[in-house]
Amino acid sequence: MSTLTLSLGSLACILLLIGLRVPIGVSMASVAFFGVWYLRDLNVALSVLRDTPFVFAASWDLSAIPMFLLMGAVAGNSGIGTALFRAAVAWFGKLPGGLAVATNWASAGFGAASGSSIAAAAVMARLAIPEMLKHKYDKGLATAVCASGGTLDALIPPSITFVIYGIFAEVSIVKLLLAGILPGILTATVYMIMIIGRAWLNPSLAPPVEFPDRAAMWRERWASLAEIWPIVVLILGVIGGLYTGIVTPTEGGAAGALLAVVIGLIQGKLRWAGLVDSFKDAIGTTSQLFFVGIGAVVYTKFLALAGSADMFTALIGSWAVDPLLLVIGVSVVYLILGCFLDPLGMILLTIPVFVPMFAALKMDLVWFGVLVVKYIGIGLLTPPVGFNVYVVKNAVGDSIPLETIFRGCFWFLLCEVVVMTLLIAFPQISLWLPNSM
Numbered sequence: 001m002s003t004l005t006l007s008l009g010s011l012a013c014i015l016l017l018i019g020l021r022v023p024i025g026v027s028m029a030s031v032a033f034f035g036v037w038y039l040r041d042l043n044v045a046l047s048v049l050r051d052t053p054f055v056f057a058a059s060w061d062l063s064a065i066p067m068f069l070l071m072g073a074v075a076g077n078s079g080i081g082t083a084l085f086r087a088a089v090a091w092f093g094k095l096p097g098g099l100a101v102a103t104n105w106a107s108a109g110f111g112a113a114s115g116s117s118i119a120a121a122a123v124m125a126r127l128a129i130p131e132m133l134k135h136k137y138d139k140g141l142a143t144a145v146c147a148s149g150g151t152l153d154a155l156i157p158p159s160i161t162f163v164i165y166g167i168f169a170e171v172s173i174v175k176l177l178l179a180g181i182l183p184g185i186l187t188a189t190v191y192m193i194m195i196i197g198r199a200w201l202n203p204s205l206a207p208p209v210e211f212p213d214r215a216a217m218w219r220e221r222w223a224s225l226a227e228i229w230p231i232v233v234l235i236l237g238v239i240g241g242l243y244t245g246i247v248t249p250t251e252g253g254a255a256g257a258l259l260a261v262v263i264g265l266i267q268g269k270l271r272w273a274g275l276v277d278s279f280k281d282a283i284g285t286t287s288q289l290f291f292v293g294i295g296a297v298v299y300t301k302f303l304a305l306a307g308s309a310d311m312f313t314a315l316i317g318s319w320a321v322d323p324l325l326l327v328i329g330v331s332v333v334y335l336i337l338g339c340f341l342d343p344l345g346m347i348l349l350t351i352p353v354f355v356p357m358f359a360a361l362k363m364d365l366v367w368f369g370v371l372v373v374k375y376i377g378i379g380l381l382t383p384p385v386g387f388n389v390y391v392v393k394n395a396v397g398d399s400i401p402l403e404t405i406f407r408g409c410f411w412f413l414l415c416e417v418v419v420m421t422l423l424i425a426f427p428q429i430s431l432w433l434p435n436s437m
């Protein structure tokens with residue numbers, strides 16, 4: 001059997017198993033196990049299956065994941081999301097579509113305390129949607145801004161997705177985390193322009209919200225800033241430490257988790273029950289991520305044994321001499337996979353194939369990592385498996401149909417077309433900050 005047939009056949013089997021609701025980690029590990037057995041023998045396949053879990057879990061770099069997850073869980077249980085939303089409403093509430101704009105920027109701010117897009121969407125849905133619906137906002141806009149704003153957390157550090165990509169693609173995690181800052185701000189800005197434009201043209205989408213007189217409004221704005229000092233401390237502790245080289249990504253995650261706990265205790269908003277829940281959330285999510293990761297590593301070893309990387313690299317040399325063609329082709333693949341796969345499965349399934357292609361054409365893998373994370377964010381909004389949409393749907397219950405949320409996300413997906421065009425045309429948007437280290 002040829003390498004191409006073996007590689008594509010294994011991918012088809014994995015997608016089939018996923019379609020049959022088999023967990024993605026089990027799907028990748030099972031296909032890889034039988035593939036290694038076919039290429040070598042049963043003893044080698046059993047050896048790979050036996051050794052990989054320990055080698056993967058014992059990776060020092062991967063310890064950044066539970067630390068960042070713990071930091072986000074503690075921040076969520078300490079009321080940081082609520083304080084951010086209140087501050088954003090105070091500063092942006094008078095703009096057309098002000099509550100939606102505030103939700104958008106509160107989501108971006110929450111990204112500095114949590115690396116999980118799904119967690120951010122859930123927090124903002126609980127805080128912002130009732131407030132927007134109370135002021136007669138369009139249901140599609142109110143729900144879609146929470147789902148779309150959650151994707152900003154995958155870009156703004158700390159980002160679990162960047163950590164995973166950096167480990168498997170063997171790229172500097174610090175540079176990846178810094179590379180996501182400007183694209184994250186750009187995305188939030190384009191979202192804001194779209195919201196303001198729609199609300200200005202059609203005020204019924206987002207009726208104006210009445211605020212106190214000018215003096216009272218400014219007092220409220222300055223008072224709201226006093227409530228968000230924890231996020232400033234976390235940004236200085238994590239992003240500042242990474243940028244200056246004081247801490248590594250793993251140390252930054254641990255420092256951020258400790259800071260989040262200390263801040264919660266100082267504020268008196270973190271109780272023992274909340275701390276226990278934070279550890280439970282971090283442990284549960286870490287277990288899920290590692291389970292998928294182990295399956296992906298087993299599958300990566302099978303691809304290496306089959307010679308898939310060399311084959312695809314040679315293939316690229318024969319037809320994709322233009323880097324733009326490669327970017328367009330990869331973009332199409334990610335957009336299709338994003339409709340069916342969860343974010344972690346998508347990134348771990350594609351990295352072993354696409355990274356060698358970009359490396360062969362000497363394209364910057366940090367820039368490629370930003371594109372990958374952006375496409376994963378788009379996949380969180382596209383039907384039929386838009387995870388952030390389902391998270392928001394779970395928060396609102398039966399009061400808003402699923403179709404309404406997906407329809408609202410259409411406008412944010414149009415924004416993503418603009419953002420992706422800019423990121424592809426001007427790689428320095430992603431690379432300027434990490435290259436300035």
